[in-house]
Amino acid sequence: MDGGAERPAKARKTSWKKDPEAVRQNILAIATEEFAAHGLSGANINEIARRTSTSKRMIYYYFGDKEGLYCAVLEGVYAFLRRSEDLLDVAGLDPVKALRRLIEATFDAHANAPHFIRLVMIENIHNADYLRKSDIVPNLNRSIIDKLSDVCRRGKAEGLFRAGADPLELHWLISSFSFYNVSNRATFSASFGTSLYSKAHQAALKERLADMVMAAVVIGHDPKSWS
Amino acid sequence: MDGGAERPAKARKTSWKKDPEAVRQNILAIATEEFAAHGLSGANINEIARRTSTSKRMIYYYFGDKEGLYCAVLEGVYAFLRRSEDLLDVAGLDPVKALRRLIEATFDAHANAPHFIRLVMIENIHNADYLRKSDIVPNLNRSIIDKLSDVCRRGKAEGLFRAGADPLELHWLISSFSFYNVSNRATFSASFGTSLYSKAHQAALKERLADMVMAAVVIGHDPKSWS
DNA sequence: TGACAAATTAACCCTTAAGTACAAAAAAGG
DNA sequence: CCTTTTTTGTACTTAAGGGTTAATTTGTCA
Numbered sequence A, B: 001m002d003g004g005a006e007r008p009a010k011a012r013k014t015s016w017k018k019d020p021e022a023v024r025q026n027i028l029a030i031a032t033e034e035f036a037a038h039g040l041s042g043a044n045i046n047e048i049a050r051r052t053s054t055s056k057r058m059i060y061y062y063f064g065d066k067e068g069l070y071c072a073v074l075e076g077v078y079a080f081l082r083r084s085e086d087l088l089d090v091a092g093l094d095p096v097k098a099l100r101r102l103i104e105a106t107f108d109a110h111a112n113a114p115h116f117i118r119l120v121m122i123e124n125i126h127n128a129d130y131l132r133k134s135d136i137v138p139n140l141n142r143s144i145i146d147k148l149s150d151v152c153r154r155g156k157a158e159g160l161f162r163a164g165a166d167p168l169e170l171h172w173l174i175s176s177f178s179f180y181n182v183s184n185r186a187t188f189s190a191s192f193g194t195s196l197y198s199k200a201h202q203a204a205l206k207e208r209l210a211d212m213v214m215a216a217v218v219i220g221h222d223p224k225s226w227s
Numbered sequence C: 001t002g003a004c005a006a007a008t009t010a011a012c013c014c015t016t017a018a019g020t021a022c023a024a025a026a027a028a029g030g
Numbered sequence D: 001c002c003t004t005t006t007t008t009g010t011a012c013t014t015a016a017g018g019g020t021t022a023a024t025t026t027g028t029c030a
Helices: A020-042 A045-051 A056-063 A066-086 A095-111 A114-125 A129-133 A142-157 A167-183 A185-192 A199-217 B020-042 B045-051 B056-063 B066-086 B095-111 B114-125 B129-133 B142-157 B167-183 B185-192 B199-217
Strands: none
Touching: A020 A045, A020 A056, A020 A066, A020 A114, A020 B020, A020 B114, A045 A056, A045 A066, A056 A066, A066 A095, A066 A114, A066 A129, A066 A142, A095 A142, A095 A167, A095 A199, A114 A129, A114 A167, A114 B020, A114 B114, A114 B185, A129 B185, A142 A167, A167 A185, A167 A199, A167 B167, A167 B185, A167 B199, A185 B114, A185 B129, A185 B167, A199 B167, A199 B199, B020 B045, B020 B056, B020 B066, B020 B114, B045 B056, B045 B066, B056 B066, B066 B095, B066 B114, B066 B129, B066 B142, B095 B142, B095 B167, B095 B199, B114 B129, B114 B167, B142 B167, B167 B185, B167 B199
């Protein structure tokens, strides 16, 4: 094309190390950012490749195609959140303190995992099609439910919790505001201003939400933060 | 290209009516479905055109480009939700009943506006860029806040509500679970099953959530649904 | 009644971006 | 050394899809 005759072998990178795992991780890290930022169809493989320290060719070598890469990213962020949940130990606390701790930890975990939040949003746009395909997912959310179940059981046994407190429902509830707090920040701020998202207000909000759940679950709980 | 010689004028639709408003509405309705289903980058103009009773060219004629169409869709669904909020009148109810009514109506409104939910999710993925560009948005969420403010004011004046109850925070809270209930249904179901989404369970959930908010706001409220 | 703007039709163009082909060479391990 | 795996590099193909050009009809108003 350029010249006609066979051109001499181009100068190649003459030295490098074999490190498949590092290359994979590098691709995954960049891809996580790009998919979280732009969604599945919005993300661009060429752009992801450009930002990695490797090439587009390697992305296909390791992940097959765009969807394969997306699935790997999705599993990665779920695993990340799970690890942060596993670190939490409330078995030694009395039920009331344990519940509060679980609520606040969940709130914080969501606030500190914006990539997770965005990818779950994106996955919901796709009706969880890729999540359902994944074989590792069902077990990923096990631990938080187990912890809540244990706390509820103990709380009821000691006559501290209301009979209506259900672990799955509680998890749904705690997730709802923890998730929404991050997921809808942009539109909420656009409509109502950013006052709720100052550091101070977020801390106060967390207290109030915890108090509210406690008041619903714990018999005779006094929600100081609402007075 | 095909043949070489100038081909005779193709047969055109020889008769049609001028009806700009109907064409616009037809495009908007289909585009709302497509954007809600696939997102901004995921939606396909050709597919939208195919499903309308008009042509792709008309989409560009009326909306300029893909983003223009998306913005029109976004404003449409916000306006739709606003209308449903405006229909709600709680001025005649006592503060306690009024608050409960507002909570349940918001929960129902979200459950019945899946397109709105999905488009807000999509807009959050885009950091509310298009919402912020819109000039009609700031006023769109006014009415629900006004209603909550009025109820809070009356509740406190009558000594029924706690001093800490804040209208904006309450709106955030009520929105959070009402929104999450729809937005994250797919991933939540994939992880934990669909039990929370049966008709019966949804009704019970609504009661419990309302009770929980009431217990946080109304002094001495007894949350029967948690017992 | 004929000019003229608005509305509509039909066919097309061109960029973007996913994915492939091809070719080769260094690394690592036995 | 010989083989397999990993990496490099570039050019290419191809389909999808956003956007355009241009002609034609409708309706309105001098």
